[in-house]
Amino acid sequence: MGLPSDFHLHSEHSEDSTAPMKSMIEKGIELGLLSMCFTEHMDIDYPECPDLPAGSFILNTDSYRRDFLANKEIYKDRIDLHFGVELGLQPHIVSENINFIEKNDFEFIIASTHIINHTDPYYPEFWKDKSDKKVFEEYFKESLTNIKLFKNYDVYGHLDYVVRYAPEKDANYSVADYRDLLDELLKTIIYDGKGLDLNTKALYSGMKEPNPCRSILKRYKELGGEIITIGSDAHKPSDLAGRFDLISDLATECGFDYYCTFADRKAAYHKF
Ligand SMILES: [Zn+2]
Numbered sequence: 587m588g589l590p591s592d593f594h595l596h597s598e599h600s601e602d603s604t605a606p607m608k609s610m611i612e613k614g615i616e617l618g619l620l621s622m623c624f625t626e627h628m629d630i631d632y633p634e635c636p637d638l639p640a641g642s643f644i645l646n647t648d649s650y651r652r653d654f655l656a657n658k659e660i661y662k663d664r665i666d667l668h669f670g671v672e673l674g675l676q677p678h679i680v681s682e683n684i685n686f687i688e689k690n691d692f693e694f695i696i697a698s699t700h701i702i703n704h705t706d707p708y709y710p711e712f713w714k715d716k717s718d719k720k721v722f723e724e725y726f727k728e729s730l731t732n733i734k735l736f737k738n739y740d741v742y743g744h745l746d747y748v749v750r751y752a753p754e755k756d757a758n759y760s761v762a763d764y765r766d767l768l769d770e771l772l773k774t775i776i777y778d779g780k781g782l783d784l785n786t787k788a789l790y791s792g793m794k795e796p797n798p799c800r801s802i803l804k805r806y807k808e809l810g811g812e813i814i815t816i817g818s819d820a821h822k823p824s825d826l827a828g829r830f831d832l833i834s835d836l837a838t839e840c841g842f843d844y845y846c847t848f849a850d851r852k853a854a855y856h857k858f
């Protein structure tokens with residue numbers, strides 16, 4: 587199975603998952619995980635999409651917390667469970683995001699850019715009439731704007747995940763094309779004392795690189811970055827801890843001796 591902690595996963599409390607929390611936890615126990623952190627989606631002002639109305643991905647934090655605490659009690663002797671969130675960033679909702687985080691008690695916050703200029707690159711329609719390279723550049727620019735404006739998070743989510751949805755996947759993706767932009771992004775994350783979500787979804791979806799790719803992970807380390815968490819981004823039990831068997835080798839190849847888990851917003855370091 588690989589590493590024993592999955593720190594990016596969703597349940598039915600996220601708009602795009604139908605998996606009961608219990609089904610995720612029981613699968614985690616079956617896999618031998620020691621800890622799991624739920625990171626349900628909260629994306630304020632999500633734009634209208636082909637299969638979703640505008641304003642989707644609003645987290646009902648109260649029912650999420652209730653369900654989480656009930657399950658934490660039930661499974662307390664079998665697995666260590668944590669209450670997190672994956673917060674969608676957009677430049678025009680910074681104060682709403684700040685308020686949302688301040689009034690809740692999340693133990694771990696992944697900040698992610700899912701939307702570029704009010705549109706969602708998840709859908710094929712987005713890529714029509716645009717080169718993949720142009721979209722990648724737009725995505726990194728939007729990401730940089732977002733993390734210059736919003737600081738109350740622990741790790742930055744799936745940094746180059748937009749590549750997963752390009753019509754030709756990573757065929758037109760070369761990190762060297764965005765060197766200055768990516769360096770500024772990584773330096774901002776490091777200067778703010780934040781980490782990266784090493785996200786394995788692309789690996790178990792048939793791609794060769796995780797998000798972010800090895801080259802970005804290496805650069806983050808070179809620039810002084812130390813904090814990485816490992817997450818499958820599973821939305822169903824069968825994806826939990828997906829390709830975690832590859833991660834020790836992959837991360838040590840990129841220069842990391844330790845990965846992190848979080849409790850109460852504080853990082854704990856674990857040797858690979
Ligand atoms: Zn995400």
Ligand SMILES: [Zn+2]
Nearest residue numbers: 594596672819
């Ligand atoms: Zn996610």
